[in-house]
Amino acid sequence: MLMTTLMCGAMSIVMFSVYRSFRREVHGLGHWAAGLLLLVCASLLFGTREVLPPALSMLAANAVLVAGIGLSMLGTEKFYGLAPSRRAYLLILSLAIAGSGWWLLVRPDFSMRVTVFSLLVFLFYARQVQLVWRYGERHFSSFFFGALMLLQAVVVLARGVSALLHGGASVDLTVAGTPAGIYLAVANFMALLLTVGFMTVATRRLQQILERRSTHDPLTQVLNRRGFGDAYAREIDNLRRHRLPLTLLSIDLDYFKLINDRHGHAVGDQVLAHVATVIGGALRESDCVARFGGEEFVVLMPDMPPQNALGVAERIRALLHEPNQAGLPACTVSIGVACQASVMEGLEELLSRADAALYLAKERGRDRIEFDAAAFTVDRTRSAAGIDTVR
Template sequence: MQLNLATLVMLDIYILTLVGVLMLHAWSRGRDTTLGYLSGGLLVGALGTLIGSLREMNIDWLPIVFGNVLILLSAALAWTSLRVFAGRRPSLMAILAGPALWALLCIVPAFYASLPARIAVGSLLMAIYAGLGAWELWRRRRVLEVDVRPALLLASIHMSFYVLRAFFDSNLPFASNGQSTPFFTLVVLETLLYVIGLAFVTLAMVKERAELRYKSAALRDPLTGIGNRRAFVDAAELQLAECARRHLPAVLLLCDLDHFKRLNDNFGHAAGDQALAEFGRILAGRSRQQDLCARIGGEEFVCLLTEADAQAGLALAERIRREFAELPFVAEGQLSVSIGVALAQGAGHELTRLLSQADQALYAAKAAGRNRVELYRAEPRLG
């Protein structure tokens, strides 16, 4: 099927421009640089396509040299958008490498006069940029917060298409009768599908990551960087239920900074914030990766240890107490920490009862002089 040249070009330019403007609008709202680079790539690609269509006007150097430079720059910016999304800095040298190489090769008369050579080199450069985009996502797939497989698939298909074109297409993009050649028809259609798909999946990834980060921020204490009460309760109930199902032990540490109000009154809230941040750092640093740590009140912290017995819980509590006591502003006698320890088995693996028992142990530590660790012991029943 032959498609009219003007229809193909106008459709291509329209889609590139429209999607580019939409990405620009999305970037202006959220200021995510991923969308900024993608928008730039799409708009530059629209201009390059327009210039590339200026054939049969005795100015072939303009579409051959400048038009393809812009199209390669568009591909480089699309790769950069994926690179930035993956958490890496943009590389200006790499962005300009492909367009600069094309411009330099066009100075060579043998290359400029050879249509197959131009198609092969241009297609391979396009494939390289698409492959680099796929590589950026693949190498960071384990640390990125969203599913990158749709974007990986799109970039891989785009790369494969241009590799095939490099070896199997040697015709003029535009025939003299105003019709598109068969392979160029596929180029336009593949470009349209790729642009729409890439814009959709990139916007979806950016949105999903933003939502996850907002959710994470809502579950994290901004001062200490560890979880807040809501995050702890949700996760702790699940872990305790799993421990109950598998008959595994668990230990809860409830920590409260002694004389915290006096520290704030004597040295200001900045000193208090420093003390809280330091204790949060110690608590997170001393606990295991699978343990749950959180700040659940003003100067009150909690840590749930799964698959741990009373001895392990008391040992960890003592290490935390001792390390906190060795901090310079604490060692001056301004601050200390009391810790109550309770066993999940004794509380029936119920979070509410476990917190209550740990609170009673904490009260016992305070009553015994503070700066100490106490294990909850149930009072013997009479009769």
């Protein structure tokens, strides 16, 4: 028990340091750190029975222990993005204190005290099992954490039922015996394992956040160059296998510098985020959009013939002409369209041709769409009708 107390204290420090560094990214760490600290305090209070009145130390230790376990439940709820069940937490804590006090001071009955305590604590663990089952990612980290929490819930419930059916002697930890020894060993071991389990899912969440940071633009939440390069690599593999068309849009805001100069960079950032949202809303789920720095966006559309890409580009251009609810300054875009010429062509060549079409749209008056003529042959009838160049 002493070793478990020391390890819980060390894990509390570790988790608190992680909380200080990633409190905005991973929620619930602070509650778990505080819960571990309360478990340490409960262990110390149990050890004061020789100094303080035994009834007082036991009542205080049980109350602190339940409070610590309950904080882990609140932390798990926050981790999965739910509002902490503070009322339920306070209700269970109050019932545990009242039940322990009643069966300890008013009508001393060890078996009933253990039963009430175990069943109430079981609710905390059962709630966390439910959270992992419903909201946990289908990943080893969630399976590991959920299995540990389920095991702890079963052990606590079994102790409560055993105390109710067979009396307090069967679960008295101060009496040598196989059931009590097993429970004590499991309880001490699980106190550490549950913390490790939560740290496992928290580390998994942090890994996903860091990976997203490395592949996404923090302002617009679309892909950055690295993320776009990864997406292109996947799609070029599909192109080699299935020979499906791969089309790219190069999009640039017109006169964006004037927006920054007139309204400030904060408004300019909001405009960029709005444009990214509009572009994403016009795309299919299989398409991807990236910000290539400044006011330039790139869209990759697999299995999209260039002629069909024209409709997507025109929809983006038209949506930006509509008034926005946020009251942001109006903006227009120029768009260049290019299609993957062959599987041998690289991303830089494709981007270069799309940019060439974009620059042509800029030269011809902006707020328009231009095709890269080298990427494909446009039907002369459609070209004569003006469909290959949209003003």
